[in-house]
Amino acid sequence: VKGRTSVTIAEVARLAGVSTATAGRALGDYGYASEATRERVLKAARKLDYRPNLLARGLITGRTRTIGVVAGDLQSPFYAAILRGISDVVGRQGFGLLITNSDEKVPEEVRAVELLREKQVDGLIVSPCDTVAAGHLRDAVADLPLVLIDREVAGLEVDSVGVDSVASSRDCIARLIGTGHRRIGIIAELESSVWGDVETILARAKSDPTSQKGLFPSWQRLLGYVLAHRDAGLPVDPDLIRRVGEYSAAAAERQTHDLLAQPDRPSALFTADGLMSTGAMAAISARGLRIPDDLSLVGFDDLDWMAFVRPGISAVAQPRRAMGEAAARMLLERIEGLETPHRRLLLATQRIDRDSVAPPATAPQSA
Amino acid sequence: VKGRTSVTIAEVARLAGVSTATAGRALGDYGYASEATRERVLKAARKLDYRPNLLARGLITGRTRTIGVVAGDLQSPFYAAILRGISDVVGRQGFGLLITNSDEKVPEEVRAVELLREKQVDGLIVSPCDTVAAGHLRDAVADLPLVLIDREVAGLEVDSVGVDSVASSRDCIARLIGTGHRRIGIIAELESSVWGDVETILARAKSDPTSQKGLFPSWQRLLGYVLAHRDAGLPVDPDLIRRVGEYSAAAAERQTHDLLAQPDRPSALFTADGLMSTGAMAAISARGLRIPDDLSLVGFDDLDWMAFVRPGISAVAQPRRAMGEAAARMLLERIEGLETPHRRLLLATQRIDRDSVAPPATAPQSA
């Protein structure tokens, strides 16, 4: 049974002495087929090593049992875990998974969505890299179910899965303040060609809670940071807010170095995602600062090394795999035809307290 | 242009006032089409928001421009990096990527290969989870190009990409010995329902170098360990060889605890892959052992935390992403029709010396 040409249902039918329609019914498990016939067809199929051509099936049924995913970076622990979750759920239903990488660039994302649609996927899971420039998503929604993950798009009413970044980081920062910290640094991506400066963005978000969902996670985490300060009646020193501007550990490392080099450096540091944590940790380590004596540290997103580095690093754990699983489940439901209004699922984060937080060494530092 | 039914080439042709054949030529960029016609067709297509149905194209051309990957665990840094490399290369050529997860279980792998073939992928990249039970791969090769990654299958002559595990670990252990270590522990997966005990396997591998390629990486790394000892005229204490039996950090942690709990514990530890390193590190950390004073440590596979944990952990770095890229390139060449004999690509590893290795604290320990 070697060679380029694969065996078709017609050959199976001929060998079994039935029509292709009957063979199809027996093999595809649709329509009627007597037990005897089914047996004969199945035997013929086995003998010929028949394998259905899913392209042909998809062409006619209009469904491919394949779902498409656009991730920011397949290699990051964050997306890798999400993908794993997605893969588990869809795999169990016999669906295939077409995965693409946007590298957090809009044109790549557009191209990816285009390719996935041409390949006729039954649904899409996207972690959009821009919360406004999303025309390609808007018109994809016209003929495909779409589920957003980690981020939302302003005005695009589709199912989404994420965590409550504002509340989680607010809580986190509140605890640092409660421990006595007054100068808390934050290292966050905060890219914003379209959004303007920090004050503008936060002002709008604070006054209009619904607009928060259009914010990128890193902005939401900054918002939580600001709100926690406000809750405590503390001022926010803009110099402690470091905008890395890109998802890059190296860039985060530079910003951290710069932040920690100042004379009046913070007594605690909050990193807004895994890449920021990795970069910050490298800088802290390189500068020979001791945690938590010289600097307290809390990260958003729990990375495996945080558990066994000494001292352990406290973190806000996101249920990454569960996020992927939930997104996949929601999408499959839509593919099955579920017609309810769009759902916005916020999974709970978990605060993991390790040993990277202590009261500031000296009396509250001041300028 | 909203709704379930997408626009077909026939509608574009009608709007442009040409036949479907001509429209196809203009859109698909094959055959002849005058400049004027092409313009008209393209304009019509744009106007209707035409999107080719790649299923239909694939059905007729017999090629889908999609490649399938079976990874062990999409979530591990090792596979995630490889997948990223694959994704970059195939994406650049406009290919799609169907990714599946075997979880290192043969039945899952068989199912995955089956699904990918039914979906008519143009080629397969597999990290086989068994080097002998691979009938499904053997017969896949009959009608698809296949590239193996990280592992090889005895007697299956196809392109493969990996690193020289025997040489790398041999070198690594030789250095530990050179530093003065005499009792070196090894934590490795070493699953082997089919292979028998350590002695048998190693005896066969040592005497027959070609059979080495049929060995799993963890076995190859153990072989390097044994050879390094032999090179130095040192005996191998079987009690220092810990077979974890599965790819699991938790299991590795248990084995490491057990190994380090013995009175005559090793002065150095070699971990055979990333999961083993993570598990071992957790155990070391939990036991409060200081690296390198109480224990030297070297890991196979460089993980990001190894760079900034204090002290830094020395490791053998595998060019993971490059492995993925190379595998993808080789596969694409085969898909283009390359007919040379199968190629076996061994990429160079890089020894990264950090601060986790020091001479043993006391005079050579003995029982």
Place this chain on the structure above:
DNA sequence: ATGAAAGCGCTAACAT
């Protein structure tokens, strides 16, 4: 350079 027609492998009506 363009069109007519056949057909990729399969499923879905519609007969029987």
Place this chain on the structure above:
DNA sequence: ATGTTAGCGCTTTCAT
């Protein structure tokens, strides 16, 4: 319960 027929949307002869 089974067979006949007509396509799914596209590419590919083969004419013209």
